[in-house]
Amino acid sequence: MRRHTTMDTPTLLAHLETDCAPLTLPRGGTLCWDDADLHRAAHAADPEGYALLGLAPGVRPWQRARVLLQVLAASQAGLDDQARATLARVSRALSLALPPAHVVTVLLGLRRLRANHKHTTRAVLRFVLEHPDADALIAARRPVLVDCFEHALGKATARGCARRIAEGDTGSDYLQRRLLRFLTAPERAPARVAALYAPAHPGAEPPHEPALHLDDASEHTPTVTATNRGEIAATLVHLYRGGPAEELYTALGRYLSTAVAGYPPFPGTVALVLDASASMRGYGDREWAVLSQAAALRMVLSEVCRRLEVVEVGGQERIPRGATDLALGVLDALGTAPDLVAVVSDGYENLFPGDLARVVATLPRTGVTTPVVFCHPMFTAGDDLTLRRPAPALPQRGFWHQDDFAELLTWMFGHCAAGEPWLRAALHRRLDALDREIGRLRA
Incomplete structure (x- = not known):
């Protein structure tokens, strides 16, 4: 993995593994992101390597949320197809491996930052409409997800898609060009877009657990002995x-x-x-x-x-x-x-x-x-x-x-230095395994 221009890999990893301060969005204020400069510098030095570090074992959830935010907020101009594909896969994995509330905060942060790249649109729409718990999320967080949906497509386009779906359109050229082409399961979109603009469900409880488990929870016995440590x-x-x-x-x-x-x-x-x-x-x-x-x-x-x-x-x-x-x-x-x-x-x-x-x-x-x-x-x-x-x-x-x-x-x-290619290879293996888990979630 290429060395960062402002800090080395172990220092960045140490930060990702220890800093657990949440991202916050004060009403009417700016996004509170205390280590934004660090994340931006690391991304600028090596976008693909930086994104992969978000999958490293032991990284804190709120740091993974920051990696997701940085990857989705930054432009991908100048990146080759392989790097773009890796960033898309990491974004998808993180959006499923984080608690839904963390991801919603990231999406609102993107709205506050006015990030509107194509890869941003794709990631937002797939979370809102294709998350395994999308129906429960929409029922419980409908106004917030409507804001995210309208930011991704633009308010006029989003409402135009919703209006056509309400009139019975499920796959016209208009919907294909403006909405469905961003999705991996477009057949699920009409019902969920309709739910976004339907009346709210008061009291609905949002899901709290990630759909994908990135780090296996270790179940250790309360009493440690010489023979129960692996x-x-x-x-x-x-x-x-x-x-x-x-x-x-x-x-x-x-x-x-x-x-x-x-x-x-x-x-x-x-x-x-x-x-x-x-x-x-x-x-x-x-x-x-x-x-x-x-x-x-x-x-x-x-x-x-x-x-x-x-x-x-x-x-x-x-x-x-x-x-x-x-x-x-x-x-x-x-x-x-x-x-x-x-x-x-x-x-x-x-x-x-x-x-x-x-x-x-x-x-x-x-x-x-x-x-x-x-x-x-x-x-x-x-x-x-x-x-x-x-x-x-x-x-x-x-x-x-x-x-x-x-x-x-x-x-x-x-x-x-010899560990840089090892780290990249190890994290790519981890990403491949997560892709297989995501495939099972879709099935």
Whole structure:
């Protein structure tokens, strides 16, 4: 994915994943969009890549709404057919994967911005007339959707279409040229246009849930243990505890194949600094929990990456021991000429505290530009990492469950140039899967 001119991909992703401020439309005022300049700059630098980032795992719903708003509000002049097609597919996916109220706010924002491009018209009409819950939305939000419908076509044209439909016209040349050609299911349009201009239904309740689920809701048990944090890590815990090796290795291979099935191959080299010190083993109910999650990440990376170099510090994965010397591990990792160095550690740097931070600060002065990131295996999502950041200047991401790997890999690979084509390929795969789901919704 091409680098943005005003900010880099990981910074943009971090914003999309953390900022959850809603878009608001004060009555009679301007659209309240506090990060509009950031979104416009990212779109201007790479319209297709920016739109795809809206599909990345973990992006907040209101940030996805902003991506939808920016894509629909901006001109597509100068874009090739492939980029336009991708933008149309992303817009369709986002309009179905967001709560309907979010999309309605976006459509009203387009009206406030006076955006009237052909791709805008197409997206608005398909939401109003072809959403799987269109009938319920029209019944509950009729005046607002009429405003959106009339903005998309123009008030005179929209009302002209409604008048002809009320008179029994369902497919004349007039309707075809002004309305039906924008739709994928034109046969549904007449009844829904008639409903838009019919009397209101007081008390009708609008649907609140998205028609399409972009991020699968992870169902985790309330009590976290060493063996309910994903199948790969759980199997590794049983292995570490001396379970039946042959059966467990067979299961491990099966779980790993399933976990990596959706990822494209990463074309570059990742150097993984794996903390295998005594603290990674843990104790009591948490014994092997953190180390098994770190090892699960190593196994996934070994399948995804063209080349993975592992540098263990402390002891070894199966025999964790000793103190943690992360700084020396990073220096050894850089010697493999990687595209990315990923440090995986619980954050207890107990051999030379502060050494990693000093080394990381010195690297740019010696001409080393290889990105280094810190991946923090945790026991639960609520672990307090305040005192476990040995190099606060490094980009850091915590993970505690196998379900976190999708966001983690996107974040990791987004830090290096070799990750840009991987990220684009991964998001295109995600978009293809969403297209198949949309096809099932239409059936």
